[in-house]
């Protein structure tokens with residue numbers, strides 16, 4: 211998000227209040243400076259192109275520039291106004307601003323470009339990542355990695371291909387970069403809560419897409435693209451686009467894929483867009499360990515607690531985590547942990563620094579790819595079970611890997 215953009219400012223207010231809690235508001239979105247992780251070596255700057263110049267793309271490009279090890283030299287977005295506003299802010303030359311659906315391919319043709327950050331709508335991520343790896347570029351990819359099973363499989367292959375070609379590929383989950391989350395979940399894996407009994411996973415938040423409601427109603431191809439966050443196919447629906455943060459933590463805790471899921475939900479409160487505004491799912495893991503999940507993307511009328519939360523109950527303790535809040539283990543092997551109010555920005559800053567270090571050190575193991583594939587597939591399993599109102603197995607979704615396709619006719623190539 212870009213706090214200087216008026217629409218984004220109001221969205222941030224909603225997110226601060228609803229997702230992160232009032233006490234941590236400014237820090238949670240990066241208005242309070244994160245610890246500097248500036249590049250100090252004399253290595254030449256990495257030449258970075260950004261695909262997707264909307265809110266996240268513009269915001270994160272400034273973090274790449276602030277790192278010191280990158281030079282933002284190219285921009286691609288379907289929309290000319292976005293690429294120009296990005297280009298002006300990041301001082302990208304006119305010849306390196308690309309528009310249209312395949313504008314990013316012209317960017318990838320540049321032999322002097324080292325890496326790309328993919329910050330476009332989720333529907334486009336797998337193809338853009340595949341093309342970037344094919345073109346020999348390192349890839350920094352926003353979550354979710356894909357909206358469907360074939361997309362997840364494609365990103366999995368791109369990650370492996372990147373490793374084989376000596377390219378780095380990093381998926382940007384802020385929680386995965388946070389030391390309290392890392393330590394707490396490591397201790398849980400070492401037995402700190404004993405034998406798992408059951409878990410909880412929630413993402414309760416307001417509407418982040420108010421600026422897209424008018425475009426969503428118009429239905430022209432370009433408006434549909436501008437309003438991608440309210441479009442089920444372009445976004446993956448809220449369980450994949452937004453709720454993935456909490457289901458990624460659940461997947462990290464379990465260190466396994468669920469065997470099946472059962473769920474429900476719908477568009478209960480909102481009357482715009484094609485996404486559901488709530489999901490309720492039970493994920494069934496091996497040994498009948500259940501994780502109950504619920505999400506909301508509309509006004510909670512002051513209900514607390516809000517945001518991205520996980521709990522895992524075991525025979526000897528309980529793990530509690532909150533994105534932007536406290537992370538701790540209670541019980542026989544307590545871990546005090548700590549709070550992470552600045553995680554929204556600090557997670558990205560850390561991931562940007564890690565990506566730089568991996569490229570410099572030629573560490574192309576690309577370990578964030580398989581874990582992201584699994585959590586993205588977990589969201590798709592829950593989504594399928596909820597849409598169909600029946601028990602759906604992991605095996606089933608992996609075997610019937612139907613692509614989600616949208617008609618892009620009418621858009622500039």
Ligand SMILES: NC(=O)C1=CN([C@@H]2O[C@H](COP(=O)(O)OP(=O)(O)OC[C@H]3O[C@@H](n4cnc5c(N)ncnc54)[C@H](OP(=O)(O)O)[C@@H]3O)[C@@H](O)[C@H]2O)C=CC1
Pocket residue numbers: 211212215217218262263264265266267268292295296329330331332352353354382383384418419420421422439451
């Ligand atoms: N925590 C995380 O990891 C986050 C990840 N993402 C991911 O990043 C990708 C891209 O998402 P995102 O950038 O949000 O998508 P968009 O920018 O396309 O859409 C989000 C909102 O940003 C606003 N916006 C558009 N252009 C700009 C601009 N130049 N500056 C500021 N705001 C603008 C739009 O509001 P309006 O039309 O009213 O101007 C729009 O409603 C997606 O995959 C998404 O899931 C996104 C946010 C956080």
Ligand SMILES: O=C1CO[C@H](CO)[C@@H](O)[C@@H]1O
Pocket residue numbers: 225418451452455
């Ligand atoms: O969690 C987040 C806040 O909401 C945004 C809109 O759904 C997401 O893209 C982001 O990842």
